[in-house]
Amino acid sequence: MLNFILRKRQLGLALLVSLLAFSGSAETLKEVAKKRGLTDKDLLAAAKTYTPSGKKDEYLVFSSGGQAGQLIVYGVPSMRLLKYIGVFTPEPWSGYGYGEVEGMHRLKEGMIRGTKITWGDTHHPALSETNGDYDGQFVFINDKANPRVAVIDLKTFETVQIVVNPIFKSEHGSSVVTPNTEYAMEAAQYPAPYSNKYVALTQKNFNEIYRGGITYWKFNREKGRLMPKQSFTVELPPYMQDITDAGKLISDGWSFTNSINTERYIGGFGNGNTHLKHKLANEAGMSAKDTDYMHIVNWRKAEKLFKAGKFKKINGHAVISMKDMVKANALFLLPESKSPHGCDVSPDGRYIIVAGKLDTHATVYDFKKIKRLIDKKDFAGKDPYGIPILDMQKSIHKQVQLGLGPLHSQFDKEKGIVYTSLYVDSAVARWDYLKGKLLEKLPIHYNIGHLVTAEGDTVNPDGKYLIALNKLAIDRFNQVGPLHPQNHQLIDIKGKKPMSLLYDMPLPLGEPHYAQMIKADKLKPVIRYKKRSFKNYVRPGKERVERKGNKVTIHSTAIRSHYSPEVISIKKGDHVTWHITNVERAQDQTHGFTVDTYNLHASIEPGETVTLKFVATKSGVFPFYCTEFCSALHLEMSGYLLVK
Amino acid sequence: MKKFVNIFALIFCFMFSGFAMAKDASDEIKYLKKVQVNDETIVTIAGVINYVCPKLVKNASKLCNKKDPVGSAVAFQKQLLGKGTIEDLDDLDDDDLKKTLKKRKILHKEGAMQFYDAVEQFKKHFAPRKKAKAFALKSKWKEASLHEEMAWQYLVKCASRGIFAKKMVDGE
Known part of the structure; x- marks a missing residue:
């Protein structure tokens, strides 16, 4: 009996111990949710975004790095950061701009009037397209501050070209590509003289000499390069051209560009103005009129004019005059709500949605109506430069009240459904642009600018996800000083359910501006x-090390865990060219390379040869080493550059 | 399955501690100790080859011979390359590489490529070991020790890649 009782007690004790052990080690989902204060909605959002280790994302986002001058790549739905691509700004990890000749050459290409510019205000990435769909081959991005466009090859995810606009002094409506990437477009922003000469800022000069424009950069897909000699600019009035989109399908061959300040107002507000002191600020005069103009350009006709030699060269660049464009029936203006922002062509190419910004409405223009007016030469008038103006009411399909500060639009897979960012409201509106009906609004946090849906500006939007690209998150994350992170908010737009917020991703870089989301399986890097x-x-x-006079060429290899050669003696004043081949083939065997004091860094990927150039201006002993933890003997992967 | 990883971990600990202990020893002792470490590492590597090889190829019974792990590894490399070179495989895009490896009866693309690299590192250890032996025969212990050390470096690199390959085929 005693034995039985003892056995029973032992059994009970064992059960209790195992129960305690179980409850201590294996938390249930319910317990975790309770501890962390998560609701069922939160858990559902987590389940929709959590991507287990080793699983890949369905989409990749290419996001502007804003003032960081870079391009950012991340995955959706996980929102995991994958890459920063150095574009207009040196990027230390990859060695872009730190002595390695390719990167140095890229940044040199971007010099303006002899000035090396090591930052950029990147705004709008544009993935290359084939028949209006992303093809995953290239991405273009612009620099608003210093009018430039860069090409990134998506085989390597590296910047392969920067072109400088020879006549603009700023730009904004860029980059945008035509449906088969025949051209990457770049619309000017702040009017200025095309020449680089000083022209006094008087109203007369502003009206007559200051100019806007759209540059059509010819792209050669085989070479993977923009071709400046085959590119041209269409001269435009000194209105501030803004967001641009290319026509597609029935509107293929046309481009549409918003503008602000068609008043041509020049401000002078506040103390310290050197002249025009009597004037009010820009913002007062630039929004005085009820409407501004959408610029409608037939770029195929412009291309014909260019090929026929109907242009003049300014700063070595072809410019087609407004007069010739008007004569060729290739340039028109269409009134739009004042100071608009977004200008987005629908997937079928028929509708153009312009968001009011200062108006609560979005206007849906019908390209068929526009084309009819153009074909019949049914114009409402001409602007001061002789450009025909179309009748706004005769061009409109619908006007829909969405909320405060509508900015940009992206399309859904479902026909007629579009999403528009509402800056002042801090919300996203889902609405039907065919029926002209607002369907739903979702609050976001805060200051939304652009937004992006999966392949949402192509002929085949994919729907599923939307990201609100919000500026300067004031209360979503831990405080990190007065400069707040940006907030990319992922939103579920699948099916006909209400939109639901899934995830907040802070980005500690510049303003996000625009982004594009591509199906990951289209990329073949x-x-x-x-x-x-x-x-x-x-x-x-x-x-080997070769010397010809004071020119020294070093031919090195790098492999786990040594450079060959490891000790190199040169003389002060030598011009050094240093080729280093990473002879590894294992894909993660990247080697870094740096030399003390000389501001050199390279990342040498397996199979790659990089070349660094520098002048040995300082004598002394300079260790060089591998900056990637490449192997167990990584620290030993080093050598000495001895400069006598 | 985790046994091999644990063995590697133990061997690394042993190798590093052995290295520390041998700090003041004579070059001859250092050399002999390193020879012992390298021999033991090779035994472990052989175990990994015997474990991974059958998981990488369809015709494992013909190709993977437990009694001759090095022969198995080299035979695996030949099957992987076909009549081409590793550069030919490197030049293929991912989809084409998958198709090519499927034709060559390779079962796990990522694991196979890691294993190939591990074998390449292993092959590199022969030359310094041979030189080490030659120096040892002439009682040039410092040179022998240095060359044996270099061989060990390649074995370590082989081991690290071998562990990657094992993780990949096991889906860890």
Whole structure:
């Protein structure tokens, strides 16, 4: 009996211990939710975004890095950051702009009037398109501050070209591509003389000499480069051209560009103005009129004029005059609500949605109506430069009241459904642009600018996800000083359910501006470089140092865990060219390279040969080493540059 | 399955502690200790090859021979490359690489590529070991020790890649 009782007690004790052990080690979902104060809605959002280790994302987002001058890549729905691509700004990790000749050359390409510019105000990425769909080959991005456009090759995710606009002094409506990436477009923003000469800022000069414009940069897909000599600009009045979109399908061959300040107002507000002191601020005069103008350009006709030599060269660049464009029936103006912002062409190419910004409405224009007016030459008048103006009412399909401060629109997979950001309301509106009906509004946090849906500006939007690109999150994250992070908010737009907020992703870089979301399986990046494709490839066993006068060329290899050669002596004043081949093939065997004091850094991916150039201006002993933890003996992967 | 990883971890600990202990020892002792460590590491690597090889190829019974792990590894490399070179495989895009490896009866693309690299690192250890032996025969212990050390470096690199390959085929 005693034995039975003891056994029973032991059994009970064992059960209790195992129960305690179980409850201590394995938390249930309910327990975690309770501890962390999560609701069922939160758990559902987590389940929709959580991406377990090793699982990949369905979409990739290419987001402007704003004032950081970079391009950011992240995955959706996980919102995991994948890459920063150095574009207009040096990027230390990859070594872009730190002595490696390719990166140095890129940044040199972006010099304006002899000035090296090491930042950029990137705004609008544009993925290359084939038949109006993203093709995953290239992405373009602009620099508003210093009018430039860059090309990033999506095989390597590296910047391969920067072109400087030879006549603009700023830009904004860029980059936008035509449906087969024939052109990357760049619309000016703040009017200025095309020449680089000083022209006094008087109303007369402003009206007669200051100019806007749209540059159509010809793209050669095989070369993967913009072709400046085959590119041209359409001269436009000194209105501030703004957001631009390319026509598609039935509107293919046309482009649509908003504008502000068609008043041509020049402000002078406040103390300290050197002249025009009597005037009110820009913002007062620039929004005086009820309407501004959408610029409608037939770029195929402009292309014909260019090919026929109907242009003049300014700063070595072809400019087609407004007069020739009007004569060729290739340039028109269409009134739009004053100071508008977004200008977005529907997937079928028929409708153009312009968001009012200062108006609570979005206006849906019908391209068929516009085309009819153009074909019949049914114009409401002409602007001071002789450009025909179309009748606004005769061009409109619908006007819909959405809320305060409508800005940009992106399309859904479902026909007629569009999403528009409401800046002042801090909300996203879902509405039907065919029926002209507001369906739903979702609050976001806060200051939304652009928004992006999956492939939402192509001929085949994918729906599913929307990201609100919000500026300066004031209460969503831990405080990190007075400059707040940006907030990319992921929103579920699947099905006909109400929109629901899934995730907040802070980004500690510049203003997000625009982004594009592409199906991940469209991207085919290379995994590693082909060694033989580099002309300065150093074969193992052929490492050497060559000297011709004061020109020293070092041919090095890098492999786990040594450079060859490891000790190199040169003389002060030598001009050094240093080729380094990473002879590894394992895809994660990247080696870094730096030399003390000389401000050099390179990231050498497997199979890659990089070349660094510098002048040995200082004598002394300079260790060099691998900056990536490449192997167990990584710290030993080092050497000495001895400068006598 | 985790046994091999644990063995690696133990061996690394042993190797590093052995290195520390041998700090003041003579070059001859250092060399002999390193030879012992390298021999043991090779035994472990052989175990990994025998474990991973059958998971990488369809015709494992023909190709993977437990009695000859090095022969198995080299045979695996030959099957992977077909009549081409590793650069030819590197030049393929991902979809084409998958198709090519499928034709060559390779079962796990990522694991196979890691395993290939592990074997490449392993092959590199032969030359310094041979030189080490030659120096040892001439009682040039410092040179022998340095070369044996270099061989060890390649074995470590082989081991680290081998662990990657094992993790990938096991889906860890």
